[in-house]
Amino acid sequence: MLETVELSKSFKGKTVVDNVNLYLERGESVGLLGPNGAGKSTTISMISSLLVPSQGDVRLYGKSIVKNPQEIRKVLGVVPQDIALYEELSAYENLVFFGRIYRLSKTTLEHKIQEVLEIVGLRDRQKELIKTYSGGMKRRINIAAALLHNPQIVIMDEPTVGIDPQSRNHILETVKLLNREKGTTVLYTSHYMEEVEQLCNRMYIMDHGKVIASGTKEELGRILSSEDTILLQLDGYNEAVLASIRAIESVRQVEETVQGLKLIVTKQSRVLSAIVQCAECHGVQVNNVHVQTPSLEDVFLHLTGRTLRD
């Protein structure tokens, strides 16, 4: 349905998107993962025809939309990362404005407004000004505004940033509803791995402007099939301890997290005793050890050397 072919974008000689190839099949829900500055938003801007690519092409049903952006604009709904609404207007007035610029007739518009407000669960508060809404409610109206013209494809650019858990759940449910019940194709960008795992069939991982991995959750998980993740909680540690652990042969990576040290080690390498011994050598007590199968977060860490939230 939609594909990018060697899509690149440079600003003042700096390449921010580099030869990105991705595709979306009709009715799919695809995740686009990457830390801040990975090039996700620029890629989305090119797909949605807001930015002209420096190189490459975006094709809708095989036809290039770079020279004919009207084609994609008819079928595309974009939920921007920012709250793209007028704070001084009510939710209803905002939706009326956005519906009118999509040239919806008065009756269709009224019907669609009530429908999308129902989807995002804010029908009873439609007359209130946006500036009086909570962050989560604003984000829900932000989504509603993108759905007014019945888009076949919805691109959501980090729609759950900085909101309360209740609104976040509501948004995730909305995405599921759109994709699974209404058959809308969804391209969902986020740096919350668990959201993408929960919502998407396939995903692309971007870093430094490039797609560094893609596939289903299982396919990506297989990247680390030869590795295990160990979560190690120590009673205090210093650089010397870390250096000693890193020096152990089977330890591939050591990452400091809030839960403790996250170690990616060669599978079945019987490295645990060496790690414990190393800690004891430095007089550090091991409080807890947890061995787990690698998650997508671990895949990302493995591929980029940094976490999604870096």
Added chain:
Amino acid sequence: MRAFFKKDILVFCRDRKQVLIPLILPLILIIAMGFLLPNWMGNASSSIQVKVGYVVKDNVEAGLKKFEDSLATKGMSKDEVARLGMIAKDIHPTKLLNHVLADEQLTEMIIFTEMDEEEALLKLKAEEIHAIVTVPEGFTRNVVDRTLLGEGKGAAISLVAEDSTKEVTILQGMIGNFIRQLNTGAAILNVGAEHVKQGGMHGESSITVVGGMERIEGVDTITTSQYFTLSITLIFTLFAALSIASKAITEKREQVFQRILLSGSRPLSYLAGKMSSTFILSTVQLLLVFTVSQFALHVFSDFSLQFWIGFILLTLMLCFFIAAMSGLFTALMLRINADIATAICNACILALGILGGNFVPVYILPDSMQQLWEWTPNGLWLSSVVQWIQVQSWTVAVEGILGLAVFTFVTVALSVWIFPKRGRI
């Protein structure tokens, strides 16, 4: 475009601060200036002062004597000669002119100094005076001949000036008006004289004294209160246009503009929406402040319907220009860095305000700056309205409207040209 227009109006009106500042601040400033500057309100002359050399070549006594002698040669009776001689003394046109020139309000604006012709010419060359008013030889004789006997061509007062300035135009209008009054009186007396001949009513002098500038038809002066009402309100409207345009920064930053582009709407519809809403809002703002100034402060009292029609037409054209400015500001804010764009727009308004005489009356600025006045759109409007108040000539109004139309057209073209093309926002 209607959706954009409606949205912009709603967004602007919801911001009470934005609505109230351009409406209330000009009024506060106008009132404050009234207290700060004594005789400011309703003082009709403080903005203009012109020095005039007054040359009188006429000998009144000799003129009247010659008139009486000429009556005797016409074979009139002694009584008839005596009666017409009395009327001629009553008419005394030079005395009437002196009376006009000595009017208290007029002397605040025009300083007449009596001098001989040679001295006057020298002073005019040296730019010590702005003009020379000459009462020619035989003026009294010619006036009474024409008035009482219907003979001769009457008399003319000459006005000589180096430059055709606004002040000279005013003076010319005043003298013209005096002559018209004199001619009107002559016509009435001629009718009276016919009645006398037919044994009807007595022909007494009915020429009323012409005094006070308000009564001079066709020529008025701009008061400082009027000037500041116009200039202050205009500058606030320009700033209001900037604040409407500034919404584009928020729309760009928060990706509302991108969402608008994604709807397939033509970017120029967005620009047109900004312009049309600015047009409506600036029209309402200007007319509201002028109306309040008129009814609460009596700034524009005693003006005719024609004045208001011309004034409203000029103001509407100004609003078209302000709308175009808002479009230009919007385009600039979408095209370049928002902070730089805001700084450029503010600097632009301040420069226009200074050159266009919005902060201080243009008359007190150096000559070089005064010459730029009409080359700024706001200065052109102000100058046109000032002249419209003074002479109410449709030529002035049409020239002002056309000039503003050119400024508007150029500004709109510039806005469209600057407005970022697809993929450059």
